[in-house]
Amino acid sequence: MIEISNLExxxxxxxxxxxxxxxxxxxxCNLLLGGSGTGKSVLLSCIVGLxxxxxxxxxxxxxVYTNSKVEIRQEIRRKIGMLFQGSALFDSMxxxxxxxxxxxxxTPDMSPEERRDRVEFCLKRVGLxxxxxxxxxxxxxxxxxxxxxxxxxxxxxxxxFCDEPNSGxxxxxxxxxxxxxxxxxxxxxxxxxIITHDMNSVVxxxxxxxxxxxxxxxxxxxxxxILNAEVPELREFIFSSSLVRxxxxxxxxxxxxxxxxxxxxxxxxx
Amino acid sequence: MFKVFGSFVLFLYNMVARAxxxxxxxxxxxxxxxxxxxxxIFIVGIVSAFIGAVTxxxxxxxxxxxxxxxxxxxxMVREMTILELAxxxxxxxxxxxxxxxxxxxxxxxxxxxxxxxxxxxxxxxTSYLVLPRILAAMLMFPLLVILSxxxxxxxxxLAGTLSGVMAPQDYIEGIRTDFIPYNILFALxxxxxFAFLVSGISAYKGFYTExxxxxxxxxxxxxVTNSIIAILLADYVLAAVLx
Numbered sequence: 001m002i003e004i005s006n007l008e009x010x011x012x013x014x015x016x017x018x019x020x021x022x023x024x025x026x027x028x029c030n031l032l033l034g035g036s037g038t039g040k041s042v043l044l045s046c047i048v049g050l051x052x053x054x055x056x057x058x059x060x061x062x063x064v065y066t067n068s069k070v071e072i073r074q075e076i077r078r079k080i081g082m083l084f085q086g087s088a089l090f091d092s093m094x095x096x097x098x099x100x101x102x103x104x105x106x107t108p109d110m111s112p113e114e115r116r117d118r119v120e121f122c123l124k125r126v127g128l129x130x131x132x133x134x135x136x137x138x139x140x141x142x143x144x145x146x147x148x149x150x151x152x153x154x155x156x157x158x159x160x161f162c163d164e165p166n167s168g169x170x171x172x173x174x175x176x177x178x179x180x181x182x183x184x185x186x187x188x189x190x191x192x193x194i195i196t197h198d199m200n201s202v203v204x205x206x207x208x209x210x211x212x213x214x215x216x217x218x219x220x221x222x223x224x225x226i227l228n229a230e231v232p233e234l235r236e237f238i239f240s241s242s243l244v245r246x247x248x249x250x251x252x253x254x255x256x257x258x259x260x261x262x263x264x265x266x267x268x269x270x
Numbered sequence: 271m272f273k274v275f276g277s278f279v280l281f282l283y284n285m286v287a288r289a290x291x292x293x294x295x296x297x298x299x300x301x302x303x304x305x306x307x308x309x310x311i312f313i314v315g316i317v318s319a320f321i322g323a324v325t326x327x328x329x330x331x332x333x334x335x336x337x338x339x340x341x342x343x344x345x346m347v348r349e350m351t352i353l354e355l356a357x358x359x360x361x362x363x364x365x366x367x368x369x370x371x372x373x374x375x376x377x378x379x380x381x382x383x384x385x386x387x388x389x390x391x392x393x394x395x396t397s398y399l400v401l402p403r404i405l406a407a408m409l410m411f412p413l414l415v416i417l418s419x420x421x422x423x424x425x426x427x428l429a430g431t432l433s434g435v436m437a438p439q440d441y442i443e444g445i446r447t448d449f450i451p452y453n454i455l456f457a458l459x460x461x462x463x464f465a466f467l468v469s470g471i472s473a474y475k476g477f478y479t480e481x482x483x484x485x486x487x488x489x490x491x492x493x494v495t496n497s498i499i500a501i502l503l504a505d506y507v508l509a510a511v512l513x
Contacts, residue, residue, distance in 0.1 A: 080392075091382075
């Protein structure tokens with residue numbers, strides 16, 4: 001469990017995080033939801049240690065991370081796996097070497113055979129058992145995300161952070177990536193935090209959703225309750241998509257049975 | 271100016287304060303030594319041979335007094351090569367080739383979040399990425415300077431003798447006249463200092479790149495420009511202090 005308390009961060013007088021307090025729960029997909037420029041990425045950067053917050057504290061399973069000794073921070077960081085928005089694969093290494101890299105660096109006691117087995121296992125787990133010898137430039141965006149996930153889970157991470165895992169992917173691939181993250185989170189009981197503004201992710205894997213708006217946390221809850229949330233900013237965010245507007249229009253005009261027909265209507269008619 | 275210098279010093283301090291394991295650094299050091307050293311042999315060889323040749327021809331063109339022996343041409347080629355041309359010109363060439371590669375490589379890693387990925391894993395990215403580059407440059411630059419000296423003097427010999435400006439024995443007599451071994455040491459000290467400046471400045475510029483592809487190009491250009499200025503300043507200081 002990761003506890004964030006009263007976190008503040010400013011850039012050149014512009015306050016991006018305004019006293020955010022929330023909890024990222026273990027064994028759940030914790031979604032950091034919000035529009036562009038609401039501070040989601042800054043919050044994630046503060047949590048993983050890429051930025052230092054101005055105020056507030058972050059605690060990983062009872063161990064305070066902010067302002068602690070370098071050794072403690074390093075120890076926590078070694079339990080963190082992260083999937084970056086652009087995958088951030090090392091382009092000079094093959095897919096297998098990318099997955100092996102954290103094992104080489106973080107677990108020097110592991111034998112080469114053990115490392116090879118672990119790499120094979122992780123690649124198989126993300127469905128890329130035949131892509132080990134390919135270079136990152138030779139694989140698709142969806143495959144890069146899968147490699148990123150394999151690299152993140154290779155050293156048995158306790159905390160998994162995903163920065164917009166669906167960006168740049170088609171809807172079908174996005175759902176597959178979401179499902180993979182969801183399965184891994186529940187299978188290994190890890191604490192997962194996902195930055196997203198994709199409503200498909202919210203209704204698909206949102207075990208715990210934290211809605212941010214203008215640097216503040218306005219709502220948190222699960223996917224079962226988000227559609228009934230009484231926060232105007234959240235409702236505006238959820239119902240701003242053209243698809244949802246079209247559904248509402250059809251429902252108003254034709255009643256509930258109109259929604260059934262909506263699924264068969266050409267997109268140009270919506 | 272002072273802020274940048276302080277930031278550069280901190281950058282170097284972070285590189286050694288929490289250095290990665292020796293085995294990791296050793297492997298990275300060899301990778302970088304090949305990239306910096308072996309891959310630069312061709313360009314250094316071409317530049318050095320032609321500079322030696324041109325130096326020989328131009329000295330011969332200016333030495334028209336019959337009282338000055340022809341061997342003076344060989345002597346002057348040797349002195350100019352060892353004291354200045356080999357260490358300084360080679361380092362300037364390497365600032366263009368190696369410096370831009372270091373800055374461009376690290377800059378690309380920064381904007382594609384590869385450096386962030388290392389940091390999130392708990393790896394000291396400056397130690398892992400920068401320290402092996404600087405150490406490899408400090409080993410390979412002097413070796414390339416030695417190669418440059420040899421090829422430059424050979425280039426002068428070939429240009430002088432093949433063009434009929436002087437006899438081979440005059441050139442050989444010249445390059446053996448009043449030889450001061452300390453000058454070789456001085457040139458190698460210069461090469462080590464220049465290597466540190468080129469690799470350190472280029473790594474710093476690349477490591478702190480912000481933005482996109484345009485900024486990576488700008489960081490490479492800035493790395494080369496700053497490295498050359500630093501080489502020339504250090505060249506003067508070292509000459510004033512060590513000679």
